[in-house]
Amino acid sequence: MRELTYIAAISEAIAHEMERDPDVLVLGEDVGGDFGGAFKVTEGLAARFGDRRVLNTPLAEQSFIGMANGMALMGLRPIVEVQFADFISTGFDSIVQSAATIHYRFGGKIPWVIRAPSDGGIRSGPFHSQNPEAWFVHTPGLKVVAPSNPADAKGLLCSAVRDPNPVVYFEAKPLYRSLRGPVPEGEHLAPIGEAAVVRPGTDLTVVAYGSQVSQALAAATDLAADGIEAEVVDLRSLKPLDFQTVAESVSRTSRAVVVHSANRLAGVGAEVAARIAEECFEWLDAPVTRLGGLDVPIPFSPPLEDAYRPDAQKIADAARRLAAY
Amino acid sequence: MRELTYIAAISEAIAHEMERDPDVLVLGEDVGGDFGGAFKVTEGLAARFGDRRVLNTPLAEQSFIGMANGMALMGLRPIVEVQFADFISTGFDSIVQSAATIHYRFGGKIPWVIRAPSDGGIRSGPFHSQNPEAWFVHTPGLKVVAPSNPADAKGLLCSAVRDPNPVVYFEAKPLYRSLRGPVPEGEHLAPIGEAAVVRPGTDLTVVAYGSQVSQALAAATDLAADGIEAEVVDLRSLKPLDFQTVAESVSRTSRAVVVHSANRLAGVGAEVAARIAEECFEWLDAPVTRLGGLDVPIPFSPPLEDAYRPDAQKIADAARRLAAY
């Protein structure tokens, strides 16, 4: 299969959905014209589909997301880009109060996607490196996905566009151009709500998502050299969460490490670890270990950011401790 | 000791701090004049301390919280009322991006308190019943407290005002006038970052905070009739979290239920349960159980809201299952 970078897979997914359905449109800061967004994800779309379908908005997250709510209520399917995931908090009400509750409160459908370029490791500091997915997983009424590879980046985005609910799509900036992989051409959907075992193993389970899946796979290779066979589960969808795949894995390996780039404290990993601890209690031979960002604003300077973030080395270290437990 | 309602204890704490320190002031929607706020917490303060220190703001959460950031940077100690905890999301950036990061980024101190009347059970529907504490516990740089009784309501608020950091203070609306208890007169501080064992017990530990502490105590009484002695730990402070007190209790009881009114999914209880599961692994005789709100917007109609919320009965049921494990 031909290979694409992670970012190219995202661009392809958007174009594919716009081609397929005239109700799909793109909006956000700087997404339009010849420019095509801070990361160039929407480059060329305005020329291809017209300015009306690729709309540059003023700097006004609360209201352009709110506007997407109204468009979606009328059956359009806006793909909203927030320039960095960090700025999603500026439009918070329009997501967690408005979009998230409308179906429950009176049956209105909000079939939008918010694309949030997230994650760090690339020396961008506290305001351009955030991973705010836990806020949205905790909020009733939203779906949240976080692809770890180019094929899922395309497949989950296409599924998100077609989903009748609001989906927050966290794309991992550090993977944009550093990760290439096979991506099916044409129609390709990845189901929302299904995790994937991306590396089978017998000795312990590493549960990860987004950019930490690559790190977990690298750690697994490293561990295999020591004879420790790690199974890697890529959650892919954080809400709904496919706990069954996690439980099935842990029931075989009896040991689990949960890892994400976001703050470990009260992060999505806490939910996963608490469920493993509760529902896989009888199978566990060791305590569930969590890795995540430190409880500090994401620092800029390389030694500090490296200390802040989980990586393959830290995952391997934790896995070794766990295997030796 | 004389007894006060939970809400009177809050009012007393504010007046006490304003009396003590001219840098303490109050601001928010409708807090001033003869009116004194939607719940009358600040009633009488404007007459006593002047309109300048009890400031009615326009409807503009982002900016009046942002204004509090600037005041606090200059050494004032604003006590900000958001009318309902539900509306704290409207000022989200000013809290999670601005206030939370300023000390780490350049050493500025933000000694404010945001008072957030939270929680439900009183038929107020999805927009006047929320418990958004998990968003803030997950965010680096904030402190978060949630008193369960009148004495702590006063003591934690006084401590929060004097703390050099931003503190989000979740007060439980359902306790406002329904819970009376002894409250020390004059100076009374409750330390931020210390949990309390509010009922000793030997068979299992119930970890709770806010309005669910009363429910846990009621459940414990019920359980005692069956010969099950539940220890109840009141977290009081959600960030920093006094895990030592929790661990010490679970090391004796070997069983734990964690309960809060907020959505169970990726709530603060997930963090507590994950830590118990990790750090108390060797002591546990049964899986850690979590109770919390369902993953739905908080419904209005009595049968739905009752189905949504944890209460003494549901805690007792869970505890019985756990004791029998």
Added chain:
Amino acid sequence: MSDPLGSHIREALFSTPPRPEEPKAPATQPESGETPADLADELRIDLYRWMRLTRTFDNTMVAMWKQGRGLGGTFSGRGHEGISVPIGLALGPDDVIAPMHRDVGSYLVRGMTPARVFGNLLGKVTGPSGGRDANLHGMGDLSLGIIGYVSHIPQQIPISLGVAMSFHYRDEPRVALTVCGDGGTTAGAYHESLNMAALYSAPLVLVVENNQYAYSTPLDQQMATFAITERAAGYGLTARTEDGNDVEAMYRSVKAAVDQARSGGGPTVIEARTMRMLGHAIHDGAEYVPPELLEEWETRDPVEGQRRRLLAGGVCDPARLEDIDAWARTEIDAAVAEAEAAPFPHPDTVSDGVYA
């Protein structure tokens, strides 16, 4: 392209309970495009009829809550009927409205039955939110072109901007109308949305219900100048001030704004000056409002004002108005009975409908 509202709206609009004294209901919907400098007599009577129904609803609701027959809190729209009725009546059947908590009139006009509104207030399964949302929140019904209220002020504005932009995008001759209070004008999303509405020439009408108070906070503690209309005009959209207690003036103004929006002329902000006659919510005695102010505005009551005008102008005789008043009473009494008799939702359904 799919039309989520469909043409059911026209039907729904006229499917309210039969009104014996008002057989010519279509008169309430002047042909789109007609600018009513002189309003037809039947329309003028209709404005009264809907205001009377709204007022009777409000009186009854307030009485019930005082008697302890309510559930949770609620909001009175007394004094706002001169706004809430024409914003409903001036819209065409395929238009969409996003009302606030004092706009019961607009729900009724759009075809939501009083029984359903009471059902919502009482947490019954028959309310438009099925017991999920409280009081006058969440009363959306897209088949009637109504978007339920989001409490976070002024969320209705960006949502309505988006509805308007969907019409724009699809080249549909439809209009979105929404409402905010004086308090809403000081919130950030007000500014963002007005700026975008002007920028995109969105078919949007925003009515600012300037009722002089945001909860307990009077205008002069909300803004340095009361130039709501001038500030709105600054974005580059049409803006004007109206007497919100003059229902005919309001109808004309809203209708003109709707026509302008429909024909591609862009958005309008109408500042409707009025007074909130009861407290903020049912529990609020509003002691902070000077009694003289209320007395003055009581003399400008929009319902009684329209009644006097109809009689003075000889538009109809007193008997017809008394029939209307009696009809309203009957309608509302029946609605209360129906809502009180309706069941609560079953607890097992609590998690239904979070996702589509």
Added chain:
Amino acid sequence: MSDPLGSHIREALFSTPPRPEEPKAPATQPESGETPADLADELRIDLYRWMRLTRTFDNTMVAMWKQGRGLGGTFSGRGHEGISVPIGLALGPDDVIAPMHRDVGSYLVRGMTPARVFGNLLGKVTGPSGGRDANLHGMGDLSLGIIGYVSHIPQQIPISLGVAMSFHYRDEPRVALTVCGDGGTTAGAYHESLNMAALYSAPLVLVVENNQYAYSTPLDQQMATFAITERAAGYGLTARTEDGNDVEAMYRSVKAAVDQARSGGGPTVIEARTMRMLGHAIHDGAEYVPPELLEEWETRDPVEGQRRRLLAGGVCDPARLEDIDAWARTEIDAAVAEAEAAPFPHPDTVSDGVYA
């Protein structure tokens, strides 16, 4: 009541490295209250001097990043020196400023050394954020009366409103000054904060750097009318437009606004019209900007303009200006060397300083 800034500021302001050619540094701080209709010659030269230092800083930074000697991204303020320098110079020593990402000049004027700014850019422990914040963010130093930049636009405005309100509350004759871009004017908090600043008559000055673009988005895709000044006036505060490339006009205007605020006359918004001469950030080629526009604005360069003006008016001779240029070059070269030699923070300190 405690004064978190203290009187160290005056000292700090003059503790920048010695400037051989500029012994009379105090001339940069006209006595508070004096409205400089005619600016003193030394002040006019000082405006040039700081602009030259700022420009040399900027040129050097851009070159370093192009050479791969940078860390992460950064933002050029080229063309904005006519704003960033006077907003610093027109303030008194106890005033507080909250600059944005193109306002390096104001940091330098307030006494932050170029070496510290480069330290921040390079993630060194010597930067004001100690390696915690990136590029021109987080460069706060309260001892210099500088608040670090929060990326979420326009957070600097409500923060500065609060700073102003603390002066108001304590009856201190101090002023808060902040900055936003044209893009910032379309965000909600801009509106909320201007409304409150006017309402409370806060001692606040806001300079809107209208540089015609928000990232790639030109003004006409941001707002329907470009009436930034008129809209600001609508809140009931003082508002005026200036040529942001005329540093003397800017100085006069900002100084008058600061004096007005200090004497209880309330807030001012100054729309400073200018052009962003390089891209949004270092990686941005800004192909979306018509080259003619840049060419036109190149002829209006604020630094060269002031140089020409000084020479034409005979305020000083060319040798003095060449000395200043050489001084700036020396200062900046030394600063780069110092910053490049400085250590990174130790990883063990990563969690230090989250809480006070």
